[in-house]
Amino acid sequence: xxxxxxxxxxxxxxxxxxxxxxxxxxxNRKHAxxxxxxxxxxxxxxxxxxxxxxxxxxxxFVGSAGRxxxxxxxxxxxxxxxxxxxxxxxxxxxxNRDPTDEEIMTCLPYLVSQIKILRPKLVIAVxxxxxxxxxxLAGKRWSSMAAARRKTVKANISGVETTIVVTYHPAAAxxxxxxRKELESDFSGFIKREVTRVKGVEGSRKLGLDEWLHPDPxxxxxxxxx
Amino acid sequence: xxxxxMVDARLYFSDARTWxxxxxxxxxIVEEGVFVATxxxxxxxxxxxxxxxxxxxxxxxxxxxxxxxxxxDSVEFGVSFELLAKVLRRARKDDExxxxxxxxxxxxxxxxxxxxxxxxxxxxxxxxxxPEPKISFTVxxxxxxxxxxEVVKDLEPHSESITFKATDEALLAVGRSxxxxxxxxxxxxxxxxxxxxAESNDKASYSIEYFSEMLSSAQAxxxxxxxxxxxxxxxxxxxxxGGGRLTFYVSPRLE
Numbered sequence: 001x002x003x004x005x006x007x008x009x010x011x012x013x014x015x016x017x018x019x020x021x022x023x024x025x026x027x028n029r030k031h032a033x034x035x036x037x038x039x040x041x042x043x044x045x046x047x048x049x050x051x052x053x054x055x056x057x058x059x060x061f062v063g064s065a066g067r068x069x070x071x072x073x074x075x076x077x078x079x080x081x082x083x084x085x086x087x088x089x090x091x092x093x094x095x096n097r098d099p100t101d102e103e104i105m106t107c108l109p110y111l112v113s114q115i116k117i118l119r120p121k122l123v124i125a126v127x128x129x130x131x132x133x134x135x136x137l138a139g140k141r142w143s144s145m146a147a148a149r150r151k152t153v154k155a156n157i158s159g160v161e162t163t164i165v166v167t168y169h170p171a172a173a174x175x176x177x178x179x180r181k182e183l184e185s186d187f188s189g190f191i192k193r194e195v196t197r198v199k200g201v202e203g204s205r206k207l208g209l210d211e212w213l214h215p216d217p218x219x220x221x222x223x224x225x226x
Numbered sequence: 227x228x229x230x231x232m233v234d235a236r237l238y239f240s241d242a243r244t245w246x247x248x249x250x251x252x253x254x255i256v257e258e259g260v261f262v263a264t265x266x267x268x269x270x271x272x273x274x275x276x277x278x279x280x281x282x283x284x285x286x287x288x289x290x291x292x293x294x295x296x297x298x299d300s301v302e303f304g305v306s307f308e309l310l311a312k313v314l315r316r317a318r319k320d321d322e323x324x325x326x327x328x329x330x331x332x333x334x335x336x337x338x339x340x341x342x343x344x345x346x347x348x349x350x351x352x353x354x355x356x357p358e359p360k361i362s363f364t365v366x367x368x369x370x371x372x373x374x375x376e377v378v379k380d381l382e383p384h385s386e387s388i389t390f391k392a393t394d395e396a397l398l399a400v401g402r403s404x405x406x407x408x409x410x411x412x413x414x415x416x417x418x419x420x421x422x423x424a425e426s427n428d429k430a431s432y433s434i435e436y437f438s439e440m441l442s443s444a445q446a447x448x449x450x451x452x453x454x455x456x457x458x459x460x461x462x463x464x465x466x467x468g469g470g471r472l473t474f475y476v477s478p479r480l481e
Contacts, residue, residue: 208273208277208278208279208477209273209277209278209279209280209359209459209475209477210277211477212359212360212361212458212459212475212477213356213357213359213360
């Protein structure tokens with residue numbers, strides 16, 4: 001029996017998504033949009049569904065909303081190279097309508113698989129459908145965007161310990177300057193704090209023991225972790 | 227009667243090979259550092275350059291055949307471990323070790339039927355005492371050094387990391403690669419552990435490289451004590467005859 005090297009389970013999921021015919025959305029799509037980003041990304045961005053440009057190119061957040069997302073990521077100290085970006089629903093709903101619950105539920109196993117493979121430390125859900133779906137996956141009660149925004153929710157999604165934060169979809173900011181300000185404040189504020197925390201964990205791998213080195217007046221060494 | 231040369235410190239140890247094996251591990255982790263000899267004993271503490279591991283040595287003065295620290299509260303001497311290891315690699319069975327600190331000079335003597343004297347330079351380093359890492363350990367296990375060595379040797383061909391997992395009764399050491407998994411279960415009831423105490427079923431992973439580098443020092447140790455907690459550093463104590471202890475802290479790999 002041969003041993004498969006360079007196994008990329010995320011690529012396998014992406015391949016399955018590209019040929020998926022599980023719901024009616026496949027019949028109108030140009031391209032399915034599985035998601036993209038580094039395989040070791042610790043932060044995942046989850047949107048709702050692909051739009052027209054995404055459908056044409058097969059890549060997430062490439063249109064005007066994508067440009068706003070890039071700007072927001074930069075406010076949080078991130079770039080696309082740092083994050084894996086995907087959507088709850090991988091094919092474009094016709095005329096940019098909201099995905100139905102049935103379409104979301106049919107597509108959901110793909111998102112769960114992506115989370116299980118990637119094991120992100122932080123999931124940033126953009127938009128109501130993305131927030132609601134991630135809360136559902138984490139077994140949390142979703143009431144409204146207003147209630148979920150600016151909250152960080154510790155979650156376990158199919159065995160993956162992570163944190164969920166929710167904010168508006170960048171597309172909403174295209175037409176509403178007030179929402180854009182809110183979005184900017186979210187990415188510069190509580191989302192940036194969570195990003196810093198996650199990057200801090202990453203940093204501790206490099207800093208190694210420094211996190212545990214504090215002056216120890218009693219010299220016992222077995223104090224509480226600072 | 228010959229003249230008695232006054233030195234700053236004279237440390238006479240009965241088994242040079244213990245130091246050969248200890249320094250054999252230390253030199254793989256830190257290049258140089260400052261030993262501190264006080265009335266209580268000889269100590270050394272240093273971080274590796276990446277700050278992933280710390281070496282912490284303490285050998286009580288009572289474990290030496292002769293232990294003299296003259297004049298001051300403490301005598302500090304900086305050494306290059308590469309150089310010290312080169313000298314100590316010449317230590318043979320029955321060799322005794324004498325370390326003399328004399329001003330800026332350091333004499334390392336291997337004594338058996340004859341006496342071989344190596345004069346090596348001290349390294350001028352500023353000495354700043356590092357704090358001891360503060361970790362709330364939840365799992366403690368002690369084993370014979372031979373058990374420790376076997377565990378590391380079983381895992382190192384298959385894995386870049388060593389994962390310790392505690393169950394209520396046993397300590398598991400797991401190594402994993404793309405093609406193979408190795409799992410070793412140790413418990414007091416099976417005779418592979420001398421002591422075991424787990425407050426919770428914690429798990430943590432470490433780079434196996436550091437454990438491979440500890441093997442030399444384990445060769446001379448009586449027993450090895452391992453302490454860890456969930457995703458916290460591991461503390462590995464090499465316990466030597468006479469109360470000497472060489473401790474390694476290794477920070478966890480977050481996987």
